[in-house]
Amino acid sequence: MNVTSTKDPRGQSLVEFALIFPIFILIVVGIFDAGRAIYAFNTIQNASREAVRLAIVNQNDNAIEAEAISAAVGLGIQASDVVVTVLEGDFATGGSGTCAASPDIGCVVEVAVNYTYTAATPVVGTLMGPIAMTGQSRQPIEFAFESP
Secondary structure (H helix, E strand, C coil), X not given: CCCCCCCCHHHHHHHHHHHHHXXXXXXXXXXXXXXXXXXXXXXXXXXXXXXXXXXXXXXXXXXXXHHHHHXXXXXXXXXXXXXXXXXXXXXXXXXXXXXXXXXXXXXXXEEEEEEEECCCCHHHHHHHCCEEEEEEEEEECCCCCCCC
8 A cells, every 4th residue: 555645834834933923023022112212211311401401591490390291202201200400510419509599600400301111012011121211411500590
């Protein structure tokens, strides 16, 4: 009895695809989440720059926080995430110096925007966990003014 056996290659291809597909999807989603993390980091850096540009001519904390919030598009930054600090000219914190009492020309204003990034997908989020990001900018005060 002569039996010819023919092997069907479709079964092997299906098994190989089933093994590779989840890894491929994880890589694609990881690239997507990495892109979102880079966007968030660039956005908070830009928000701190925009807020410090306002702070060098207007030392009103509420206006500075509002500027940072409006510049951080899509991240949901709150006023509590924006930290405005007035430093002495030598970058010491203005605890007891003249810059603590009334910010004036020669003082340095620092704006820090804090954000916690979490990945959109649960698998990547479990692997990476939440990432704390801070965008920080410093500029010397050019004009002593506080809007009402």
